[in-house]
Amino acid sequence: MSTAASPRRRATGRVTLNDVALAAGVSPITVSRALRGERAVDPALVARVQAAAQRLGYVPDPAARALASRHGTHVAVLIPLLSNALFVDVLEAVQRTLRPAGYQTLIGITHYDASEEEQLLREQLLHRPAGVMVTGLERAQATRQLIAQSGVPCVHLMETASAPGVYSVGFSQADAGAAMTRHLLERGRRRIAFAAAQLDARTMQRMDGWRREMTAAGLHDARLEWLNPAASSIALGARMFEQIMAVKPAVDAVFFCNDDLAQGALLAATKLRVAVPRRVAIAGFNDLTGSDQMMPALTTVRTPRAEIGTAAARMLLALMRGEPVGERSVDLGYELVVREST
Numbered sequence: 001m002s003t004a005a006s007p008r009r010r011a012t013g014r015v016t017l018n019d020v021a022l023a024a025g026v027s028p029i030t031v032s033r034a035l036r037g038e039r040a041v042d043p044a045l046v047a048r049v050q051a052a053a054q055r056l057g058y059v060p061d062p063a064a065r066a067l068a069s070r071h072g073t074h075v076a077v078l079i080p081l082l083s084n085a086l087f088v089d090v091l092e093a094v095q096r097t098l099r100p101a102g103y104q105t106l107i108g109i110t111h112y113d114a115s116e117e118e119q120l121l122r123e124q125l126l127h128r129p130a131g132v133m134v135t136g137l138e139r140a141q142a143t144r145q146l147i148a149q150s151g152v153p154c155v156h157l158m159e160t161a162s163a164p165g166v167y168s169v170g171f172s173q174a175d176a177g178a179a180m181t182r183h184l185l186e187r188g189r190r191r192i193a194f195a196a197a198q199l200d201a202r203t204m205q206r207m208d209g210w211r212r213e214m215t216a217a218g219l220h221d222a223r224l225e226w227l228n229p230a231a232s233s234i235a236l237g238a239r240m241f242e243q244i245m246a247v248k249p250a251v252d253a254v255f256f257c258n259d260d261l262a263q264g265a266l267l268a269a270t271k272l273r274v275a276v277p278r279r280v281a282i283a284g285f286n287d288l289t290g291s292d293q294m295m296p297a298l299t300t301v302r303t304p305r306a307e308i309g310t311a312a313a314r315m316l317l318a319l320m321r322g323e324p325v326g327e328r329s330v331d332l333g334y335e336l337v338v339r340e341s342t
Contacts, residue, residue: 020053074129131152153316170330177285180299195255196256197231226244232258252280258286
């Protein structure tokens with residue numbers, strides 16, 4: 001039996017790069033270049049190498065590749081939650097952009113916890129990622145230092161930064177919050193409550209926008225701030241709405257920091273027989289699935305989650321390839337979507 005027909009394997013039984021080279025009749029370096037998609041390799045050789053790799057069941061060793069190139073072929077992406085459709089949309093766009101370029105995503109969930117984010121990043125950096133994506137701009141100083149000292153390209157999601165050397169793709173949460181508040185004021189609402197859960201940095205920025213507009217109108221009242229650190233949910237939104245409706249003098253609009261809270265409020269309003277928007281206007285944020293199907297349909301702020309994921313991934317690809325990046329901070333804006341609830 002020929003050597004080519006019986007490729008030598010490691011003791012683990014794993015097919016190696018050398019096995020593929022022997023089967024294809026080329027050098028190991030040619031195999032490596034062909035499987036990486038380098039243009040300098042003759043297309044006929046690429047086809048031969050790919051056929052041999054497929055026939056043998058060869059799977060590249062990412063750890064070995066990382067050691068050879070100092071960095072791996074994966075990108076670490078740290079997000080607060082997977083249960084929030086907002087971040088699922090971002091992740092899908094990131095993966096759709098990175099995967100055709102030969103990169104895989106390694107996801108870490110921080111649960112809005114600064115210490116957990118720091119630990120996750122330390123663990124991810126041990127695997128020598130080619131790049132890193134993190135959510136937002138606020139984090140522990142130790143985490144900032146890890147990013148700065150790692151030498152790994154990093155892009156920040158969901159917010160825009162003005163600091164030198166920081167790459168970011170997002171929009172102004174505060175301006176979006178202000179835009180919704182102005183809309184409610186223009187509709188004649190005067191006692192506009194701001195209701196929020198989770199209370200992460202981006203939620204508080206939306207509240208800053210609400211405060212700014214309410215103060216400018218001479219209508220800000222701290223008693224209109226309804227803040228709950230619990231996780232955002234439809235059930236919590238219903239409970240908060242019931243509590244707000246019991247307040248005197250009566251609130252005539254509620255701006256919820258996220259659509260799931262506002263959806264819960266609309267359901268509670270039906271149960272309590274509170275007319276929306278005649279008695280009270282209800283608004284949300286993020287334009288999540290189902291908001292346009294509520295009765296009445298929910299007025300909200302549409303955020304460009306997929307666009308942010310795509311643009312951030314493209315920015316990171318340029319950084320990982322050593323290519324110039326035109327803008328360090330990309331503001332993709334937001335859209336006020338006015339429906340029947342206001």
